[in-house]
Amino acid sequence: MRGHEGADFGPAVIDIADREDERIAAFRDVRERDLTRSGRFIAEGAVVLDQILASRRFRLVALLVLRERLAGLAPRLAALPADTPVYRVERELFDRIAGFPVHRGVMALAEPVEPAAAADLDAALAATVAARGCVVVACGLSNHDNMGATFRNAAAFGAGAVILDRRACDPLYRKAIRVSVGTVFTVPFARWGGAVSIADRLAGLGFECVALSPGAPEPLRALRDRRARALFLGAEGEGLEGDVIARCRPVRIEMASGLDSLNVATSAALVLHHLAWPEQP
Structure with a gap:
């Protein structure tokens, strides 16, 4: 017309x-x-x-x-x-x-378009393992700004998919879409249930599960090799539950004394950048 x-x-x-x-x-x-x-x-x-x-x-x-x-x-x-x-x-x-x-x-x-969504996720996970890339797992993220920013970070640093646990907020909520600048439509995602079962399922697919924890014995820079990894992010304040961390390789972001944590979206950006371009041994 x-x-x-x-x-x-x-x-x-x-x-x-x-x-x-x-x-x-x-x-x-x-x-x-x-x-x-x-x-x-x-x-x-x-x-x-x-x-x-x-x-x-x-x-x-x-x-x-x-x-x-x-x-x-x-x-x-x-x-x-x-x-x-x-x-x-x-x-x-x-x-x-x-x-x-x-x-x-x-x-x-x-x-x-549901059939396409399921097929895209399966293909994305397989391709990520083959490319030794990264996926993001959002556990209990209830803030729509953080959810949208997590998707934007995932897209910016080439993460293959975002997996949500049953407690995470909806990435298709209007504010989350806006903060993500629409990347919720192009980064494959799915909601899988409990965080522990998600870790077990991803490990079975070939991912090394990595959890951010301020008290982790290893710093982020210890992840020097390139392999398929699933980055687990917890909600601000409560963080990840102990039984989830126990199924993951915990790492910490080193920072100046006096503060032990960052905004979850900022943390995700730092880690995803490192995983995309890790230091060589």
Whole structure:
């Protein structure tokens, strides 16, 4: 379809003038609602949209776009299926629909493609073992900022996947997606259950399980060789449980005296960088 501003789009562009229009119900008051319970979720911004479009594990259901942002999105939208609705709105109405000022002017409604997600994870784990790479295991991470940053770090340093235990928060929550800059859509992930069983399962696949612990006898720099490793991260404050650490190789990040820990996302970045480019013996 050809938009009113002269740009060519693949899908139909639909003008919305009423906040109560049922076609945009999923976008209303998104700050107060968690759509992930229905299997769908809301993501914000063009950068995050790019990650959805690049993903095999998620598909775009609909877009809500600020009128002046539409022309700039034309190259992305041209590749969308013709039945993907793109709702165009003015600024004042956009903010009233969302329930807060949306500075990026782009909101995407998306959903998972389950068979592709499972296949991608299996392939990613096998490829990571073969490449002697790393995966991340998030145990009890309840802060969405930390969860999003963990995915961003995993993508930045080439981690093959992120595994969540049963207590970890949902990476598809709107804030986690935003902090991850959309990497939750391109880094394979799954929720596997208890942390102890995750360690046993990954060890069985060929990973050396590594746990961060301030009191560990070995410093991070002791990991000098390149091998398949699973980095276990615990929640800030309580950290990893003892029975999980007992199934892992515990290491510590050396730092100045007076402080024994860092923010979990910062710690993950330091360790993932080291594991990606370890010192040679």
